[in-house]
Amino acid sequence: MFDQFFSQISFVDVFNFCVFITFSICYTYQLYYVFVVLTRKPPKHVAERNHKFAVMISARNESAVIGDLIHSIKVQNYPQELIDIFVIADNCDDDTAGVAQEAGATVFKRFNTKEVGKGYALDYGFSCVRDRYADRGYEAYFVFDADNVLDVNYFREMNATFDSGAKASTSYRNSKNYDSNWISAGYAVWFLREAKFLSQARLTLNTSCAISGTGFFIAADIIEKHGGWKWHLLTEDIEFSAQSILEGVRISYCPTAILYDEQPITFRDSWNQRFRWAKGFYQVFAHYGARLAKGVVANPKGKRFACYDMLMTIAPGMLLTIVAVTFNAIILALSAAGLMSTGIAIASSVSSIFFCLFNYLVFMFMFGVLTTFVEWDSIHSTTAKKVRYMFTFPIFMLTYIPIALVALVKKCQWTPIRHSISVDVAELSDAHSQKKGESI
Template sequence: MLDELFSQLSFVDIFNFCVFITFTVCYAYQLYYVLVTLTRKPPAHVAKKNHKYAVLVSARNEATVIADLIHSIRVQNYPQELIDVFVIADNCTDNTAEIARTAGAHVFERENTEQRGKGYALDYGYKNIQRYYGDAGYEAYFVFDADNVLDVNYFREMNNTFDSGAIASTSYRNSKNFDSNWISAGYGVWFLREAKYLNQSRLTLNTSCAVSGTGFFIAAEVLAKSDGWKWHLLTEDIEFSTSTICEGGRIAYCPTAVLYDEQPITFRDSWRQRERWAKGFYQVFGHYGLRLVKGMFTNPHGRRFACYDMLMTIAPGMLLTLVTITFNAIIIGLSVAGVMSTGQMVATSASSIMFCILNYMLFMFLFGVLTTFTEWDNIHTSSKNKVKYMFTFPLFMITYIPIAIAALFMKPEWKPIKHSITVNVSEYATVQGKESESVLSR
C-alpha cells in the first residue's frame, strides 16, 4: 500500500514529506516539555547554609547602566559580606571603571584589542581574582551583563540551587524594556518562553538546562578544573553549556531567581546581535556536534537525553527550512523557464513554500500567546501592549530566516551593543515583607 502511495508522488512531494517528518520527529519532544510545565511543579530547594560568591561583569563603555546593576546587587536579601563584585572594564573609552568603583565594585581594567569578546574578559577577570583574592574562598562565580538588574531575592534563591549541589545554574530571564517596541518585546517573549517552557521542563525532568547569555553561576571547582574561562566562540554561553553536557555535567535552573535584561530596540542592533548568535551556534555545532552524538550513546544513563536536547538546540534547523524553500523555489523557476512543465509540481512547490513559512509563524504565534498568558503578571507593560506584541512576535521570529543566511557568510567578530536604559531598581524587585522594603530603601 505504501509502495502504491509513493509511486503516485513526485520527487518534490517525497522531498517535502521527508523534511516535514524529520522536523516532526526531531522536535516533537518540545511539545512534551510544554505539557510538563503546565502539569507539574518543578522541584524546590532550601539552602542549609549561605555560600560566598564572586560576581563577574564584563563591561565595555557601560557607564550609563553599570551602577544600576551594582546597586541591585547591593540591596539583595542576602548577606553582603558574602558577595564581592568584580567589573572587568574591557577596552573602555568612557568612565565605566570610575562609576563601578564608586558604586562599590572591584575593577580590573583590560586593554586588549586582539582578543575581543566576553569570554576573554571573563577569563581575565577570573585570573586576576585568583591572583589578588585567591584566599577569599569564593565557592561559585556569577556572571551578569552590565545592563542587568536583579530581583531583590535573586541571590537568596540562587543560593538554594547552589546549596543543592548544582555545578552551574541559569535563572529566569525577564526584560526591563519589554514595552520599548516590537523588537524588544520579541526578545522578551523568546527569553520568557526559553525560561518557562524549556529550562523549567528540563529542571522538572532532571535533565540539563542551558546557560543563555547572562544570569548564571558556575561553581569554583568547574572554573578551577578548566583553569579559567576557556570558552571563546562567539556564543561562549552556549559553548560552555554544550561542553558541560558533553562531559556528562548537568546545568540547573532556578525559576524563582529573576533577572531583568535590556533588549535592543533598533532593527540594526537586533540584526547584528542575532547574526552573531546564529554564527556562534554554527561554530558550536561544528565544534561539538559529533561529541553530542557520541554522548547520546556513551554518557551515563540520565545524561544521554541532554546530549540529544542540546544537539537539537544548536543544530541549524533554520537552514533545513531554507533548503526546503530554496529547493521548491528552484522547481518553480525551472518550470517558469520551461525546463520542467508539470503544473502540479509548480503548485506543490508553491504550497510547500507557503506551508513552511505559515507553519513556522503559526507555531511562533501559539508559543507567543501561551507564554504571554502564563507569564502575564511578570511582563512589565500594559495589557494592550501584551496583546499587541503577541501578534508581532511571529514577525520578529521570521526575521531569523535572512539572519540565518547572512550568518553563513559573516566574519566571526564580536561587537558590543550599546545600552542606555536606566531604571529604578526598586520597581524591578519582588518585594516580600518589610525586610525587603527596608533593604531597598538603603
C-alpha cells in the first residue's frame, strides 16, 4: 500500500512540498502576531517631561505639499519652542525652499547629482544641523517625508515614547488619499496592516519594530555615534533597522501617534517605487542577512527573536513563490516541447501553480479584510469603497511578484515621485473624530 502511494509521488511533488514547508516554518509566527493584537492591548506611556526635538525633512520638488506638513507641525499640542524644523531642499528646481522657509522651516539647499537619494540628503542635513546648531541640545531627531501631515497630538504621543527610554520609534501610518483608486488603497491597507499586525504586536511582545520610510524618531546619541545618517542603500530605513537590531537597539512603536501619508495613484509610479523597495530589500539581505542569522544563535537571550524577525522581514520570501511557479512552469514547458512525458509531474505542476497563486490571493484577501474591519473607523472613505478595495487588495499584492522578479536582474536608480494632494490635517482629524463618535 505504502509502496503504491510513494510510487505516485514525483520529484515535482517533493520540491513543491519542501517550498510549502519552508515558507510555513519561516512565517507562521506572524499569525501569532494577529492573535496578540486581537487579544492584548499595547502598553501605554505617560511622559514625565517634554523633550527637545529637531525635525528633518528631505524634499525634492515638493512645493505643492510641504507647506501642509510644516503647518501640521506648527499646530501641534506640544510646546513649539521644543520643535525646530529643518528642510533639505535636495536638487530642487521648483520653489520648495521658498515655500518651506515661508512656512517657518530652516532650509538647507543641496545640489549633488552623484550621490542621489534620501539617505544622502538626510546625511547632508544632519551634518548641517550638527555644525550650525549643536548648541540647541536636540535629544532626538524626527524624520518625515514632505507629503506627510501629522495629527495634532503626534509629538505629544511620540514624546511619551521617547521619555519611556526608546532610542528609536516608528508611528501609526495612515493614508490621506486612500480612496483615490485601487492602487492608493492597496498601499494604505498594507501600511495599516504593518502598523497594526506587525508593529503593535512587536510592541506588545517587547521585541523590536522597524522604521518604515517616514514617521519615526532616532535619539541624538545614535546619530552622534554614527556621525550622521550613514545608511545609503535603496531602502535606508530597513538598513538602519537591521543594523540597530544587530547592535542591540530596540526600535519601539507608538500606536497613538498618527501620520497621514500620500500614496501613488498611477501604476507606473507604484511600479517604480516598489521596484526600488524590492531591490533595496535584496541589498539589505545581502549586507545584513548572514549577521542576522548569526544573531539568532549567538545574540544574548531576549534579542535573538528580534534578529529572526528582521531576518524574515528582509529575506526574499516572495522568491519562494516565484521559484515554485517558475519551476512548475518549466516542467510544463518541457512537457509541451516533448522533452518530458511524465503525466504525474505535469498534473502536479499545474495544480502547484494554481495552489501557489490561489493561496497567495486568499491569504492577502483575508489580511485585507481583517485590516479593513479592524481599522474601519481610521480609513477615510465611503463604505462602498472600503468593501470594493478589500477585493482589489490581493490583486495589488499580486503585482509584487513580477516586481520582485524584475528586481533580481535589473539595476535600479532612485527616482522621485511627485506629490500634489494638499490636505489640511484638521479635515482628517475632524472626520476621524466624527466617525468614532458615530461608532460609540
